[in-house]
Amino acid sequence: MSYGKFETPYLAAENRYEKIPYRRSGRSGLDLPAFSFGLWQKFGTDYPFETQREITLHAFDLGITHFDNADRYGPPHRAAQKNFGRVLAKDLAPYRDEIILSTKAGNPIGPSPYLQGGSRKSLLASLEHSLRDLGTDYVDIFYHHRQDDSTPLEETVGALASAVQQGKALYVGISNYSPERAHQAAGLLREAGVPLLVHQPRYSIFDRSIERNGLLETAERDGFGLVVYSPLAQGLLTDKYLETIPEGARATGSAFLSPAAITDTYRQRAAALNKLAESRGQSLAQLALQWVLRRPEVTSALVGASSTSQLDHNLKALEFPPLTDEELAIVDEHGIHGTGLNL
Template sequence: MDITPRYIADDNRYDGRMPYSRCGRSGLAMPQVSLGLWHNFGDNACFDTMRAICRTAFDAGITQFDIANNYGPEYGAAERNFGRVLKQDLKPYRDELLITTKAGYDMWPGPYGDGGSRKYLLASLDQSLSRLGLDYVDIFYSHRMDDDTPLEETMGALASAVQSGKALYAGISNYDYETTLRAVEILRELHVPIVINQVRYNIFDRHIELDGPRDSNDEKPLGLKDAAQKAGIGLITFSPLAQGLLTNRYLDGIPTDSRVGHDPRFLHEEDVKSRHEQIMQLNALAQDRGQSLAQMALSWILRDGIDGSISSVLIGASKPEQVLDCAQAVKNTHFSEDELAAIDAIAPVRELE
């Protein structure tokens, strides 16, 4: 029997600690730091820790919880576990939460469990709602582009999700410059609110700055920030800490309890070794700013919030303390020209060209 005291949210969760930014030209506001459940919410993690992470996040003003159908392990586990957290702790606050999920990558066997078809996306959404124990999600994403499915069909499925009331807004994820603009145009013609593109972005991976044609003056390539501004949608970024590289975890080697040490699915020993000198230099710069390396890496992304392109940054956490540390990033998002130049020198954009 669960003897955990009933959760009551912190009365001060909206005291100004967490700023909120609009998604493009929509009326939807997002916390500048949001909680992603890609890692640490599968069946290989401790459920009590999941509960503590989610409670801590909401108490800190983090209102957005981002999932996908296949987050685990096993597939569906993150949605199922977050559904338990909702039932036990957060359900009374449903109208204060942004709960988002996605479909697009491999989920179940056969030809209808992957991609961007109408059959897969709408079936997956029904399954996601069942695992979450919800009637609707706030944003339903197409998780990836699918060259085998007409974009009109994929966007039509998102439109049906919104029109049926099973999602309030449509979103896209991992869409490139040209496809983003086309997707937005299709949904706008269907009078469906599309508000966001979720993309990978961090100091070591700046492909979104280069993903597009040259501008009219041929001075610089246009990127997904330009596409978002042109389309009137926001960007929310994942992997802001480069799977942990941009933290203090690997300053002195590879701890046995680190992601590389026990779950090297997304980060490998060679990744740490090849980036170590850059990590050390960035850490020194962060210390000069009075921040941890993780805080500076998040602040660097949020510096662009001024121009309205980036609405939020998604963090992952394996313990509540990491949520609080990352949330401090919003306190110092100003960078001098010298600091930005130093970061560019340490991790040049040209590496991605």
């Protein structure tokens, strides 16, 4: 089905719930798709809206019901929310009850002290703007985007709880919190009657932080799920950089991936992982996605896409047999924590 013309009403694929498994988020009652769709990159004003629309609707046709946004996503800030809001109004409004829509606040979006941090002022004001951007009365998950040690955690948690109590969010989450701070937040939210649904950390074969710092155990103990971002390590866990840095690739113009990361050591490790993937009949990206989903604490992995074919390719990771102990040992041998990343 083509979504390229607004004159054609969008009808979601009838078999969309047969295409992807759903996993329970911690000890909540909410299921999320194994892959969630992130609008972190390529959903600002620098990419064609019609392409964004086509990818978004294709994701929903594939059973991806969770769309992850933030006030910071663009460029400029808030652009990704506004673009998704256009798709929601035009195409997805009849399916709003079938969509998990999340947004975040707290990462700086301007020089004002009220456009950043974990204060009640910053979080609740941002949520109001986000609801207008998205054209919806509520979001399903409202996150604090980044730990703010300068603000009392009780104030931050109180703002998140208020969002639920006011009917502007159904669940709350946190992102980029240390395990200790996450445990404290989970306890305070539990006392407020608004349990912590989910934590969003970075996790990949090249970034083992949550295995090393105890966050996996904290999630299990406190009953929240994990929605992991950057499972492909900003493209390092694909075959894109095995030989050279292609013109126009992310490493040539991204604040999150430098050409300096593409070292001989990185290429040696990535090539070994790619060889393992090929022996399994899959791509390195599919291996990397399958690897993060092997953990029961991980509810969902965030993926983006610049085309519908890329999205199809990534979701095929779900079709391969589980990694064996021998294969996991090979991943551990070559998937060294910190490879290519500024950790």
